[in-house]
Amino acid sequence: MMKRFGVVALLLVAQVAFGLESVPKGEYHDRRVKLGAMLKGGAAVVFAAHEPAMEYQDYRQDEDFYYLTGSNEPAGALVVIGAGPAAVTRLGTPVPAHAYREILFLPMRNPVLEKYTGEKLDAASPGAAEKLGVDAVMPLSQLPAVLGAFVQEDPRRVRTVWTQVGNDPQGEQARGAMRFAANVLGAEELQVSPQDVTALTTTLRMVKSAAEIELIRKATDASIASQLAGMRAIKPGVRERTVAGVEVAKMMEGGCERVSYPSIVGSGFNSTVLHYSANERVMEKGDVVVIDAAGEYSMYASDLTRTMPVGGKFTARQREIYDIVLGAQNAARAAFVAGKSKMGNVSQRGADAPADLLDKVAYDYINTHGKDLHGEPLGKYFVHGLGHGVGIDVHDPADYSKPFDVGSVFTIEPGIYIPEEKIGVRIEDTFYVDASGKLIDFAEKLPHTADEVEAAMR
Known part of the structure; x- marks a missing residue:
């Protein structure tokens, strides 16, 4: 230099x-x-x-x-x-x-x-x-x-x-x-x-224009290609950092000028660490790996996370947890009503929480489906909020006391993290509310179900 x-x-x-x-x-x-x-x-x-x-x-x-x-x-x-x-x-x-x-x-x-x-x-x-x-x-x-x-x-x-x-x-x-x-x-x-x-x-x-939506769509399309490339790079014996490099390169190839945030590739126990970013472990067969990685296109961010089995096929227990997380995301999506639904947060999950909180919907789903190794509900393993605004910032500023309406862009990202079992699962998509009030997934083309994930890895 x-x-x-x-x-x-x-x-x-x-x-x-x-x-x-x-x-x-x-x-x-x-x-x-x-x-x-x-x-x-x-x-x-x-x-x-x-x-x-x-x-x-x-x-x-x-x-x-x-x-x-x-x-x-x-x-x-x-x-x-x-x-x-x-x-x-x-x-x-x-x-x-x-x-x-x-x-x-x-x-x-x-x-x-x-x-x-x-x-x-x-x-x-x-x-x-x-x-x-x-x-x-x-x-x-x-x-x-x-x-x-x-x-x-x-x-x-x-x-x-x-x-x-x-x-x-x-x-x-x-x-x-x-x-x-x-x-x-x-x-x-x-x-x-x-x-x-x-x-x-x-x-x-908080209200995105059609032109802003299009830039976020381009960021997400490049990020989808990046996630798919990452899925295909996951193999036993491969270092987490290698997969992160594959993802970042694919984002740049897709027109992104930078990553939206430091890429997270966490396998095994690291999958249970929410913002793990060392990406230094060598992946092993039997692990799950959480990849939270997305790019920024013309100053507008996307935010995507998927969870994959390192050996290409989920164990029965991993699939069970995966399906519960996906079910929670789908429950929040189904509950959304433009002009009424709010995000909510981890402090609003009690029985007296308002019914219009998406976080509460996802938490209740997780807490009523499946158990840990001690027979306890899984809600306590959903330790972060359900989502956040996305735009020029990957965590775009928003007034979460107000409902999401036409032009809102935000993530829905439930997760279950069980350190005792070395299983962490997070599924995250970036959504927007279209002119008719419908909630649209920017990443609909990215695999969602466990079967789709396994197929994409082949």
Whole structure:
């Protein structure tokens, strides 16, 4: 690997230059307009991710920034100002009404560093606004002035600024911008904290458009091919990591730019470890192996898990547990009603749990079918929640107090993990709710039954 010196030594080789498919540019604009309407005259400031320091570290855009812009340009910032009515300050000073406004701020280009990182856009690039599909592009250096002017016009607006509040680099940038706004008002720090913009973007991101559904479908199709390749690679004497490599290669061949999460290939006792990722064991005949692996296509994730017998055929006990897990998934699918069903969680499995919780449906199925070696029900071996949202994040943000409705995308992934028997079984598919309210399995083409799994391994 080529050695580099000074600051240049810390820069990423161009990993952002891959071509991504995208939803229509107008859809990003519609999202920003919807966000603006939620601001009630306030402002949202959303920072992009920076390229990582070292070339072996992957660059991935901030999820909310990408959702609102579709841009993979690093280190910029988006400002959306919602339309607001005229007002009067406490001292009687009139404040005029202001219209909706959106500005994408970009850092200046550095031709020397671009030799390592690839060509970038900045505010001076010809047609930058048109290429990025935004109303206006400005140098990042002007962000403090724009934000400061907005706050200075009516100091009460500091209460209506929404931004990232986490401890990641984007959150640090947001805090720096807010400190500057405080300086504009002659204060060392703002008297109020900025509001968390994810409270707004979560609501927007829960409903997927047809274009988003199509990208998740492509991620899932590549992941189905990956899972099938993994099934065929499973043999006694093969290391788990070898199968993981086969799966990842197949995802990339299918157009994925990266895995959605570190691939899990857990055999024998490792099949009972939920997030096992060492993938270091050599598989043995008689094991079951859980493969939780899926890819990301144009920034949209999929999430799939299958369980296979290492020798190509389930034992009677393994098949029994497998069939119970599949039955639980089918029970949750059958119980789904758009606009009514919620996910639920492990703390809502008691007799008094609401009937509209899919997690409760799956748990009850598992707990009333089969026993462990001591004659006890199997519910206690279903130790995680039934599922989660999927989108730009493999665990896409969602308000699980609300029911799933048209445009929702989420997993259903029941599992039984019995360490004493070295049997872990998980079956996971990513689903979406179509325009008619029907629950559709993106991975319907992937084997589901035990017989189908055994046939796919041959």
